[in-house]
Amino acid sequence: MIRRRAERRRTTRAAPSPTEFDRRLIAPMLIGSVLNPINSSMIAVALVPIGVAFGAPPAETAWLVSALYLATAVGQPVVGRLVDMFGPRTLYLIGTGLVGVAGLLGALAPSLGALIGARVLLGFGTSAAYPAAMQLIRRENERTGEDSPAGVLTALAVANQTVAVIGPALGGLLIGVGGWRAVFTVNVPLSAACLVLGALWLPRARPGSADRARGVDLPGMALFTALLVALMLFLMAPRYDRWYLPVLAALAAAGFTARELRVREPFVDLRVLGGNVPLLVTYLRQLLAYTTAYAFLYGFTQWLEQGRGLSPGTAGLVLLPLSASALAVSALTGRREAPRGKLLVGSAVQVAVCAGLLLAGAGTPLWVLPAASAVMGVPQGLIGLATQNALYRQAEPARIASAAGLLRTFSYLGALGASAATAAFFPHRADTPGLHELALFMLAGSALLLAITLPDRSLSTLTPQERPEP
Structure with missing residues (x-):
């Protein structure tokens, strides 16, 4: 009798409303999706x-950023494709479990090389949650018959944007309390929360997983990995003596293209993707926007500490207004998709902030610095929402997780570009001349983003609510 009652309670608890989004999915989706941005920003x-502890200059510690994004740039679309094929639960649990392991390894790392290895593992571990979340949103909208995911997509974007900019303040607090190793230990409780919530609420795999396993395009994934790794290693340190890296990237790209055009179930369906020009442009916008965003995050923060002489905790507090403005903008604009308007305003504000950095110096009044951070939060709150909503409408539904993974890949390519630019403009220390050179680099990318968005009227016809009447 007791067992039957317990089973009835479990059955009742497991049955979501047929017309409403299953709110039990929101917590594991949100916590899992913020694992990458919180580690990126802290x-x-x-x-x-860390550089002081290991006697390493900025050009070497930049690998702590590059290693995570290199691993995640590869991992996101690969894991996203596996999520499309097998469902989100298993990949989510494996990935978030790896995050906890990476956190422990980072906290105990005896050298910079070991710490970089922990960041690589962390990158792979954080690759599952966002593609899984996008597929869960698609599944729920199909189940309920409601084609209005703006609210959940907004929550996802707000969580990521907010955590990304709270991260420096949290990192500064943790460093002040327990040293730099404390920024790695935070992954342990986050990983545990993801494992518990994911095991409780994420749906189990659909029948037929064994059959789908035979369709995994392992050669395509391997060629894609080789292409990205070779290209990124060259871009992070472009020199004449590394000529073989772009050659390897070109060979891998040729092999990848030939493979994907021939195989029945490709890892990336180049036929569909090549014909989907709006989605390709969305990926380009993501690359440009996040190159500027991360160059500001990494470059401006290091300049605050070395060029302006602030402590890590104070530098984190200077960036805190970025979080507040990003959260406010996202909350105010999230219910209406309007990707074109958000992209135009966001890119214009990026241009203005980058131009303002050209005037920054050691004598800049302290109050100006958090004000600049607050203004930079406006594009943080707009552009991420715009590209995420655009992708949801432009991507093929059956490949939404892998498409979302590729969107994140272009974010990480932007982060890698920003990291490489920071290392190039700050070869020895983050001084004011280097900040000005970095600002010019950011200004060029922001201006290009504005230029490719301004004439694109197709963005205004993406959503059913905004399509013109026939």
């Missing part, structure tokens, strides 16, 4: 103390 204020 490291910004830890680079200087």
Whole structure:
């Protein structure tokens, strides 16, 4: 009798409303999706103390940023494709479990090389949650018959944007309490929360997983990995003596293209993707926007500590207004998709902030610095929402997780570009001339983003609510 009652309670608890989004999915989706941005942003204020601890210059500690994004740039679309094929639960649990392991390894790392290895593992571990979340949103909208995911997509974007900019302040607090190793230990409780919530609420795999396993395009994934790794290693340190890396990237790209056009179930369906020009442009916008965003996060933060002489904790507090403005903008604009308007305003504000950095110097009044951060939060709150909503409408539904993974890949390519630019413009220390050179680099990318968005009227016809009447 007791067992039957317990089973009835479990059955009742497991049955979501047929017309409403299953709210039990929101917590594991949100916590899992913020694992990458919180680790990306906390490291910004830890680079200087880590460099001091291991006697490493900024050009070497930049690998702590590059390693995570290189691993995640590869991992996101690969894991996203596996999520499309097998469902989100297993990949989510494996990935978030790896995050906890990586956190422990980072906290105990005896050398910079070991710490970089922990960041690589962390990158792979954080690759599952966002593609899984996008597929869960698609599944729920199909189950309920409601084609209005703006609210959940907004929550996802707000969580990521907010955590990304709270991260420096949190990192500064943790460093002040327990040293730089504390920024790695935070992954342990986050990983545990993801494992518990994911095991409780994520749906189990659909029948037929064994059959789908035979369709995994392992050669395509391997060629894609080789292409990205060779290209990124060259871009992070472009020199004449590394000529073989772009050659390897070109060969891998040729092999990847030939493979994907021939195989029945490709890892990336180049036929569909090549014909989907709006989605390709969305990926380009993501690359440009996040190159500027992360160059500001890493470069401006390091300049605050070395060029302006602030402590890591104070530098994190200077960036805190970025979080508040990003959250406010996202909350105010999230219910209406309007990707074109958001992209135009966001890119224009990026241009203005980058131009303002050209006037920054050691004598800049302290109050100006958090004001600049607050203004930079406006594009943080707009552009991420716009590209995420655009992708949801433009991507093929059956490949939404892998498409979302590729969107994140272009974010990480932007982060890698920003990291490489920061290392190039700050070869020895983050001084004011280097900040000005970095600002010019950011200004060029922001201006290009504005230029490719301004004439694109197709963005105004993406959503059913905004399509013109026939």
